[in-house]
Amino acid sequence: MNVMRPLIHPSIEDVSVEGILHVLSDPVRAAIYAELAGSEGAQICSNFLRIRDRSIPKSTLSQHFQALREAGLVRSERRGVEMHNTSRCAEIQQRFPGLIAAILNAHSVQSAVRTRGAKHKRDARKTKVG
Amino acid sequence: MNVMRPLIHPSIEDVSVEGILHVLSDPVRAAIYAELAGSEGAQICSNFLRIRDRSIPKSTLSQHFQALREAGLVRSERRGVEMHNTSRCAEIQQRFPGLIAAILNAHSVQSAVRTRGAKHKRDARKTKVG
DNA sequence: CCCATAGTTCGGATTTTACGAACTATAGAA
């Protein structure tokens, strides 16, 4: 019992902006996606057990991939014991022109500044000031 | 007691992509922001008590504006009894070129399809199946 | 001072997220 559910890949017309933004608003997922979008072939999940100097528990990583997949950002395919993941950026570029490029570019602008600049924030999603 | 806290506006270099994406991944906030970005002068909060055929409780609305503000997307200024809100899109365009335009454009692509097309999803952020 | 309007804060219910433990699935070796 407790069988494994089949992978869900929404068709491109069911992909929503809100979904994309939500998924990419997480720094770990954004980093995974950037890596996938920037690399030629497929990448397996366990390549990301360590990312941006942070180690991610594999159950968490699995859920990040599920989120990326179900938002339509990534296609995952089982090959033997591993999962091959590729970004669906060409399709998304068709549906939402410029969106992915602008987001990836913004991320790299931001990390460029962080690398050079002084202050370093661990999780910048909420820039909360006391 | 229980005084009102001052409004927080991060300086532009503290604005993060993750923060922007997170805030705009909510359909209500995205609609508010689109309206603000598209209109000339300032808008007061209560203009949005009803948006996209949905009525928003004012405590919720207040928190949405707080989120927009603290992510750096919106500037709010008290004028008498009301709050004047303007989008900070020029500053953000400087820091993350093309980001806001691509997001707003993607939203309008999506709603254009929704308007014409058949199926209508109430909250498309999670396209969860079965 | 009293009232009306605009927005905020509080508190509790609901929802979402994170992660360790236990599991499934597949390949290869014995």
Add this chain to the structure above:
DNA sequence: TTCTATAGTTCGTAAAATCCGAACTATGGG
């Protein structure tokens, strides 16, 4: 076939984020 290792998923629960009504603050005008 059975054993073992590897890759990833599911479950359970604890922690965090979100939603919204009630009560509040702040401002302006009789």
